[in-house]
Amino acid sequence: MLEIKNINAFYGNIQALHDVSITINEGEIITLIGANGAGKTTTLMSISGIVTPRTGQILFNGETISGMKPDKIVRSGLAHVPEGRHIFPYLTVMENLDLGAYLRKDKDNVKKDLEHVFTLFPRLKERMHQAGGTLSGGEQQMLAISRALMARPKMLLLDEPSLGLAPLIVKQIFDIIKRINEEDGTTIFLVEQNANLALKVAHRGYVMENGRITLEDDAKKLLVNEEVKKAYLGI
Amino acid sequence: MDYFLELFFGGLTRGSIYALIALGYTMVYGIVQLINFAHGEIYMIGAFTALIVASVLTFYGVNTVAILILASIVAVIYSSAYGFTVEKIAYKPLRNAPRLSPLISAIGMSIFLQNYVLLAQTSDFLPFPRLIPQFHFMEPVSHIFSSAELVIVVTTMVAMVLLTLFIKFTNLGKAMRATAQDKTMALLIGIDVDRVISATFIIGSSLAALGGVLIASHIGQINFYIGFIAGIKAFTAAVLGGIGSIPGAVLGALILGWTESFATGYVSSDYEDVFAFALLVLILIFRPAGLLGKAETKKV
Structure with a gap:
């Protein structure tokens, strides 16, 4: 590939x-x-x-x-989650996710992917309207991965x-990485x-x-x- | 009291024009960290374009309001083309150069455009037709707040609201905010950063051109040098409010407009610049990042 x-x-x-x-x-x-x-x-x-x-x-x-x-x-x-997460600090979680789908025109599927991302990381849904820069490190990493997934990458x-x-957050994130690979x-x-x-x-x-x-x-x-x-x- | 109000509205009008120009400085700075010193010249070119269009249309006997609108539209388009081209010629090739290089290039562009207009037009002040109509309903208060001032203030407010909505809700607006906050990440999510930068220059130039047309038809004369002075003032306003911040630019512009207006009215017009820049120095001593500027700290 x-x-x-x-x-x-x-x-x-x-x-x-x-x-x-x-x-x-x-x-x-x-x-x-x-x-x-x-x-x-x-x-x-x-x-x-x-x-x-x-x-x-x-x-x-x-x-x-x-x-x-x-x-x-x-x-x-291809979607890239860079080192250091690079969350847009003054945009809300929702806006960060929206921007992940910046190039997509299929609005219906984008909505589905948003739901999917929220089932993977329920924490992000709770923080939807919060500025990205105010999230904890773990939450920012979840957001960074989710934002990349919003592009529906191959x-x-x-x-x-x-x-x-x-370590606990790391384990959680690696479990999700495995799921993204196996399920999607x-x-x-x-x-x-x-x-x-x-x-x-x-x-x-x-x-x-x-x-x-x-x-x-x-x-x-x-x-x-x-x-x-x-x-x-x-x- | 009337005198105070007159100065208040005079300052508001001045501040509105500064705001229209300051937005171009602050938006460009927010996205490419460059002080676009040629921005004042774009404003001046807007005024000249409007003058040419207005002269031609007046010759054909078109109605004044139609002239104002058409001249504004042509000036906005023409100035945007200039802003777009200036970026492509003078800044884009220097995107990865040390930060001083594009700054020098900007100053060069500013001097070039001034002298180009000086040669193409004239060094004298040219009369600009008073295109803004006198409204009847403004007559009772016209000694403190004229129709022209009302048009300038309202147009500026509408432009600000539209700009805010654009930046908040459109895809391009979101892309602009994303690019301003993290250029590498903007590239990684597929934003065409070059396009965003061009769009920023076009929007900034449009607003400046609009300011140029409005103020020229209010004051009634222009020359090739107006861009330099207005540019410096608007730049001051942008720094005052916190460069890179859009509400900051508007706030800074209004404060500067009022300071100048009241200093002229209560002290002497000779002191208008003294007060304006003294205020700048004071604010920067206590708030180095400007009134609404963000201090350069980042959570890592």
Whole structure:
């Protein structure tokens, strides 16, 4: 479904990604794990068109999306939940959700998706008219995921959804991520520093170090891989 | 008391015009964090366009109210085209440059447009026809609040209400607010940020042009330099109210209008600018972000 082929991305003269290749099939949860500054976020930003890779190609459903403008990429069915959640702080929860469906014209389905999002995260319904900036960290993460779902994406890009959240909330959010994948059939690309958590929900995983993919395997195998254990799982 | 009221309504009128211009500064700043110094020139171009249209229509003997409306519409369209083009030429290529570069580019654009009008027209003050009609029902109070002032205040109020509704309820308005708050996220949900920026310049220019036409037909003369002075005042108003904030720009403009009006009336017209800028300094000392501005803190 998504094919990243040998992309190289730069910030000025500094190379952030070296020959990164990742393949994601429909219906999978794929995780990309690695340390801070390894290039995980840059990989996601390249998919969304915020960063344009200098060389290499990104295909989504057979269509080249590298070099396309971000709004075209969203239109093709990719939704991105960025690191740090990026809630519009002075817009209400409802307005944030509405904006998730910004490009959609099918108003009836948008309404259905709103109901769906509220069943996934009932807390958001209670906070509907509150400004986004006044929500707690966990609620903001729920809102960020919901806003992305409002685009009814074929594939969801999640950047560090566990960042800065209490373990209980993290578990709740990861359960929902699994449900979105299993019940709605949405393909998920999950970037996480919390490797243990990510590998437990994912089907396959990639390990990134200094802008390079160094390992790729089934998530279950990565969980017991000696190197991964030492470097990322703290065992 | 009559004198006080006269000054009050005079200040309200002045403030309304400042508000129309200040909105352009504040909206553009809110979205691209740029002080568009060429904005005053857009206002001036609006007034000149209206003058040309009005002269032609007067020649054909069209009725004054129709001239006012047609001249306003043409001025709004023409100035919007200017605002749109200025952004594309002078600011868009510098979108990712250090913040000083577009600022210098803006000043350059302002000087260019002033001199362009100076050469294309003249450096003298040109008489502008008084297009705003005298209403009979205003006659008893016309010594404190003239028909022209009423038209300016009411038009401004209508424009503000429409702008507020637009920003609050339309898709483009929501996209503008989203872009102002978080540009990266706006891109990620599929907002065409370039289009939003263009729209912001067009709306700001339209309001400025409207202000230009109204004030020119009230005062009765224009020249190429009016944009600079009005621009500086409106910019002051925007900063006073908190740059980036729409209600702030309106509030700042009204306060500035009243300050100038009362200073002129009770002290001396020589002191109008002294009081206006002294007020600015005072407010910025106690509220650096402006009256309704948001201090730069963010919950992370």
